[in-house]
Amino acid sequence: MLDRRFIRSRSDDVRRAIADKGEKFDLDGFLELDERWRELVTETDGLKHRKNLLSEEIGRLKREGRDAGPQMEEVRALSARMEMLDGEAAKLEEELERAQSRIPNVPHSSVPVGHDSSANVEVRRSGEPPKLGFKPLPHWQVGEALGILDLQRASKIAGSGFILLKGLGAKLERALIKLMLDTHTNSHGYTEVWPPVLVKRECLFGTGQLPKLEDDMYLCEKDGIFLNPTAEVPITNMYRGETLEEAALPVKLVGYCPSFRREAGSYGKDTRGIVRVHQFDKVELVKLTTPETSYDELESLRDCAERILQLLGLTYRVMLLCSGDLSFAAAKCYDLEVWAPAEERWLEVSSCSNFESFQARRIGTRYRAAETRKPDYVHTLNGSGLALPRTLIGILENFQTPRGTVRIPEVLVPYMDGLEEIT
Template identity: 50%
Template structure:
């Protein structure tokens, strides 16, 4: 949520930054200011009426003590009571209207973010490794999965409909090995605290991490949309400290969590929807940080490096891109996407999106810290996949495919998987 004081004091700056996203969000600032002015006017009038009522009540008491008539003053106090009730309703309605308007506004892109309209304007920041040179005809993960019986998409569809996966045999074991490998790396080498959160989250938590209200149609809601299947571990883990004031000495807080993720929208028709690339339910290891405004962009760099380390140890070629202003997510100020190379798709696949939300989420969930001078300030929150499966699964088996039809696995997985290859 944007700071209403910033909107009041620097409306042109806010409009300019929102305009870089494209769309009509900048035009909504005038409506926010109008509603804010009306609400503040009503609050001022309410304060004056309360003051008047208090003053008149004292006068009534004085008249009564002197045996004088106070009927006229009592009549005015009753009128003021009616006016106060009406203004209370106006203030409450104004607060709700302002809150809804602010919840509908995206975050301001960071001043250093590349200006652009869509993904085609995202610059490549760096890359690691080389595209693998494979012998013979390159098979995609769908063909490899069918031959080695790693997953069964037809039976998954029989169980749950299209857009779901059922890993089987060595495939299920590889999925589990990848999750264990990632969690071990992030907890033992990168210093994250592992959390195993609930997979169901309350509506206010979804608002806190900015999935709601804008993206409600993409979510799986239960009980009249008051509780949701978590679309990412970002939701329960970032909200873990909601409505708290943390000592600055405890920051940064670093969490990692494995959860299944649930999303209604599984992509439009096309090559990317084939197989296990874009589905309604998928496994993911998440990284979350809660920190101070002064350190958040340094923390974004280290979080991104932690996610990259997974691909480096797996020996997978990847690139890092920075999202331009027209492509950056709704709540993010700055985002790096990490894309692993898929030989079977002959394309890069996004396996992680690492973002700094600054205080956008913290304002929505009232997450603060007490600084060294005793002031309560809003935290900055960050998150990124560390990493998302099953795209890593697909890139891994496509990269490791051998001419004899087997799949060679990278050494760091041997202990978790229990073998060096899949046959």
């Protein structure tokens, strides 16, 4: 959510942001509503002031044992009009609040303008896709053939779009999670958390998935609680409603957590294999920072995520998303995409975003500046480090041999108890 005063004073920037992100929002209507609300507030505040003065006087008169009849009469007379105006102001306020929460974040000045992924900018490539010297099998075929991936049985359990890993496949998943957590905690200084997977509505509103993406999430109706669509939600919401000391920043958290997505509206897309599934593991990086440092922290967060790809020896590229491809809440975002040679395409394994104060304002997470002692909203950032299924795809497709076996990336060998190849 943007600051109301910011929207007022920088309405042109906000209008441009809405257009650049391809969102629809009647900003002029909003500003008009705001104007009316402020007039109303000024008037009711004046009436309340008068009422407070009279009440004080009544108290004094009563204590002195004198008659306060006329004063009480005046207050009663005021009350009717006050209540009416107050109610109207409250209604406008609510309307404003609702509208305000639907205004997207403003892209950072370094973000290219464009309306879809074709306008994204490739920042760098880790190297060129390796030449395998044979036609690689798609990951689902390799996985099924080796008996480590069983999509038929997965759908027996939960329907299509779910993953069942077996034997060394399951172990590989676990090894990857451990490699990621170990690297981020030991080498990158993140604190490990293990959060709840079910999240409240207000958490989803806070990080910006709601109100826009309600249909993309699983809802446990009986309890009014959602299966989290990304670990960003529980982890960022850890500090909802809290004010931190500046000295405690940056907060750097890493958590392993399954994520759930209905993928409504993406039927027919990526139906083969495990590119797009309803439940997947993720190791997520989250940072809370001061406004001054958030863009440096974004670079370093992305470096941390990249580090995992480098350790695994996977080919990837870094994309700077254009305004139209940016999520509702993000101000700037880098995607990391791993090369999938069998499918001959790049797959997103991480989105590293800076939300500036957009989420913090919704969540109510602030920090107290060391010098001024004044509270201000923190900046929130997050990125996957990394999403597991597509990382797994990267390994199955890049590390397969002409015999159909899969070599274990060197860094994972210790995590696989010395195993060097899945045969």
